[in-house]
Amino acid sequence: MFRHILRRLIQAIPTLFGVTLLSYMIMAAAPGGPAKLLSFNTDPQNANAATQAREVERLGLNDPWTVQYVIWLTGNDWMHALGLKNLDLDGKEDGPDRALLRYGILRGDFGDSFKYKQDVWSLIRIKIPATLELGIASLIVALSIGVPIGILAAIWRGGRFDNATRIMAVVGSAIPTFWFGLMLLTFFGLTLGLDWARGQQCDLDIYMRGCPPIYMRLEYLIMPTIVLSYGGIAGYSRYMRTAMLDTISSDYIRTARAKGLTPRSVWFKHGARNALIPLATFLGPALVGVLGGAPISEQIFSWPGLGKFLLDAVSGRDYPVVMASVVISAVLTVIAYLISDIAYAVFDPRIRF
Secondary structure: OHHHHHHHHHHHHHHHHHHHHHHHHHHHHOOOOOOOOOOOOOOOOOOOHHHHHHHHHHOOOOOOHHHHHHHHHHOOHHHHHOOOOOOOOOOOOOOOOOOOOOOEHHHOEOOEOOOOOOEHHHHHHHHHHHHHHHHHHHHHHHHHHHHHHHHHHHHOOOOHHHHHHHHHHHHHHHOOHHHHHHHHHHHHHHHOOOHHHHOOOOOOOOHHHHOOOHHHOHHHHHHHHHHHHHHHHHHHHHHHHHHHHHHHOOHHHHHHHHOOOOHHHHHHHHHHHHHHHHHHHHHHHHHHHHHHOOHHHHHHOOOOOHHHHHHHHHHOOOHHHHHHHHHHHHHHHHHHHHHHHHHHHHHOOOOOO
16 A cells, blocks of 8 residues: 555656646736736836836746746746856846746745735635635535435335436536535525625635634535535435445445345445445545535625635736646645545555556
8 A cells, every 4th residue: 555655646646747847838828927916116107118018028028938937836046056147048147137036836835925915825825714614524424315315225226316416417517616605695695684604704804813713604615515416415325325225236335235144234234335436436535525615605695715716816807816826736636646545455455556
């Protein structure tokens, strides 16, 4: 197991570099650019074109995207240390002194946000608690309801319960998240006038300091958790039903029933555990996806999490935040599939890598 995990981590290194390279190429090719969004030392409204052009050159925004990519990875303080802080692209010392950029994603530093003028990682760290609250709640609800429904639907195959859950799964997969959220918000929040149905009330900037403990504001989790978990319930119930049907037709299940074991022991102890193995494929990404946030639900219910933060960054062209989100998502994806591999061995000790 240890050798497998180590091998997967080594294989992840070129994958992560490929993700960063591809994402930076796409960002560099996007219309517009960060030059107009940066806070220059001079006022962009009053500064002349020559002053702005010199400031853009000082920040290295005229360099080829490959050079900017390397600086984004490593920073440019090493250029200052080597005395290359004022070299132009032609190798002559006629360019302005380059700004000292100590950040570099290889150091875990993603720079400062254009909008908030603060370190990107510190902003992300502030929003993680809100995302964890909503993500963990929706995952627990989806698993605790979806898995038992799938098991019971397989046991009572063809019955009323099975048919009802199949309809529920189709409806849950077909309803768009934004429409379902808006309908719940309109009915409970506007029609019935329930304040807790409108989502989190704590301001984003004072979330860590001003919000009461979670047990005092559980009502704010109800609506967004229902919206996020409904699709998960539909999906997990269908996956579990299919896996359970394959399991209960196995020889060892018939042997267990012939030995006189109780139905509960046969279905849940012998059948359900082996039926959980295919579910491990989705469990890893689901666990790590808790940190990914849910942009649509967080936007609808004004939830101050990572999803809403990323959506605002994309619409506001806050490049450091967007690029940091891409890198963090890539790392979490690698971790997710590693967790899935480990979960296989946990659910079935016979599996060896």
